[in-house]
Amino acid sequence: MADQVTRAACLARDAADPLAHLRDRFEVPDGVIYLDGNSLGCLPKSVPARMREAVENEWGRGLIRSWNDAGWYTASQRVGAKIAKLIGVDANEVIVTDSTSVDLFKVLSAALRLRPNRKTILGIRGDFPTDAYIASGVAAATGNRFARVDASDLIGAIDDDTAVVMLTHTNYKTGLVYDMPAITAAAQARGALTVWDLSHSAGILPLELGKVNADFAVGCGYKYLNGGPGAPAYIYAAKHHHAALDHPLTGWLGHADPFAFADDYVHAKGMDKLLTGTPPILSLTALDAALDAFDGVDLPALYERAQSLTSFFVALADERLVRHGFAIASPRDAKRRGGVVSLAHDEGYAIMQAVIARNVIGDFRAPNIARFGFSPLYTRFVEVFDAAAVIDDVMTTRAWDTPAFKARKAVT
Ligand SMILES: Cc1ncc(COP(=O)(O)O)c(C=O)c1O
Structure with missing residues (x-):
């Protein structure tokens, strides 16, 4: 199924997606495919201005009065x-x-x-x-x-x-x-x-x-x-x-x-x-x-979108990644799955570091899980496609197989 999907088809799917506009509510850095919203969600655009107001006006000028006047209490x-x-x-x-x-x-x-x-x-x-x-x-x-x-x-x-x-x-x-x-x-x-x-x-x-x-x-x-x-x-x-x-x-x-x-x-x-x-x-x-x-988001529709994103990644993993030694550690039934697809691999840590170095950001959970999260508010189908291609390439070229990617950081 996924083998028939082209990048152009993913772009068309994103263009026709009734929930695609929700991404505009977030700051997603250019050039980054962020697949870790299950760990730390992206910055909503509504936040910086509200924080500026809270810091400069409510705290800076309102001071202690803001407990009553700014709704802090x-x-x-x-x-x-x-x-x-x-x-x-x-x-x-x-x-x-x-x-x-x-x-x-x-x-x-x-x-x-x-x-x-x-x-x-x-x-x-x-x-x-x-x-x-x-x-x-x-x-x-x-x-x-x-x-x-x-x-x-x-x-x-x-x-x-x-x-x-x-x-x-x-x-x-x-x-x-x-x-x-x-x-x-x-x-x-x-x-x-x-x-x-x-x-x-x-x-x-x-x-x-x-x-x-x-x-x-x-x-x-x-x-x-x-x-x-x-x-x-x-x-x-x-x-x-x-x-x-x-x-x-x-x-x-x-x-x-x-x-x-x-x-x-x-x-x-x-x-x-x-x-x-x-x-x-x-x-x-x-x-x-x-x-x-x-605001205004239909939650059942949002979850359906999450299921479509994770199902697409599972299909791509079956087609391109399992042959590199990955096992799919998440349920295959989308209805029994949240927002992540986890791939088990003995070299999962180094692989994830190599993938992150190429700006596809997921995370690693010991002992062997490379975890990819697909927040339905801002993840695009074309990003799922591109992420699978990056992982495939990291495996094919063995880009992960260097001491730099094997050295464990404090936060994985
Ligand atoms: C299921 C679950 N509970 C709790 C936590 C963390 O709790 P806390 O915010 O107290 O660090 C996490 C963090 O990833 C989590 O996945």
């Missing part, structure tokens, strides 16, 4: 409401605060407190490390336990001791999408709660956490949401949990009345109780502006 809730639309829940069920890791600590602790007679956080092997590390930390701090099983055994492993099932909805390494309705229903049927990490799902898949009756979720602001490096993360908690919700990171901004400066903590109502300390307003401002890139 309510930014966590305002930005949360924008993310709520992307994950299919109500505006007052999401708050933006801290990092995904810290937010996981809060929601796992809260879930354990909601199930005091159960002792297990249940997860799967091969999930993103921070999720497992935090779950272990929460379990150790609270006298509970963190258990992991293979993904295929997850539903069967939920039992009467399971307080919470924790899972990354779309796997970071393979792009495999787990069945949120089935896993949520199975957990709840056994009396357990669910915590979903949406870091590789929000902004690419059309999520419906409300319909699915998911209990809790967290996710990154800097991947498909394009909020910039270290953008704050978000927490979702279903409304019916708000009244009983309780967690140990009880900072002053989660207090019912922070500016009463009371000696003792009384938690706020609703999502506000999940706040801890002062939010990073400049990063929050960038994320706020970045989310406008989703």
Whole structure:
């Protein structure tokens, strides 16, 4: 199929694509094919001017007054409401605060407190490390336990001791999408709660956490949401949990009345109780502006576009790359795939460095995964075609086979 596709056909496909105009909302550097929006999204054009305003006017001139006058104090809730639309829940069920890791600590602790007679956080092997590390930390701090099983055994492993099932909805390494309705229903049927990490799902898949009756979720602001490096993360908690919700990171901004400066903590109502300390307003401002890139975007159509992009890359990989020793490590069924296609190869690190040197930017995940992400907001079909040609050439010429590309950098 892909062998019949020419570069001209890709250009024609891009020209006829009803979502192609969304790329104009982003700064994509000339000459670069950016296939790492799953790690750090491109800069939305709405961000620099908004940041200038926040730095020069709100901070520079408004100073402390901007907490009230520029909406800084309510930014966590305002930005949360924008993310709520992307994950299919109500505006007052999401708050933006801290990092995904810290937010996981809060929601796992809260879930354990909601199930005091159960002792297990249940997860799967091969999930993103921070999720497992935090779950272990929460379990150790609270006298509970963190258990992991293979993904295929997850539903069967939920039992009467399971307080919470924790899972990354779309796997970071393979792009495999787990069945949120089935896993949520199975957990709840056994009396357990669910915590979903949406870091590789929000902004690419059309999520419906409300319909699915998911209990809790967290996710990154800097991947498909394009909020910039270290953008704050978000927490979702279903409304019916708000009244009983309780967690140990009880900072002053989660207090019912922070500016009463009371000696003792009384938690706020609703999502506000999940706040801890002062939010990073400049990063929050960038994320706020970045989310406008989703204005008017039909999420099911966006995900269809993502599936077309990844399917095209899989077809090209079958035709041109598998013969170089790559194995496709992502699901072949596009409906079970998020935005990445991962190619396993023993020399994956050096290959990725050589490909990046030719301005096709993906990343590497140990031990052997060359990962390519296809953000449907700004990736073109012709770029997929050109990227496959570059990888093919790097392999044919063995351009990767030099010490310079084998030396590991700190961030891979
Ligand atoms: C699934 C998942 N969760 C969490 C994180 C990172 O969490 P944090 O923002 O706290 O570093 C990542 C980062 O890539 C991720 O892929």
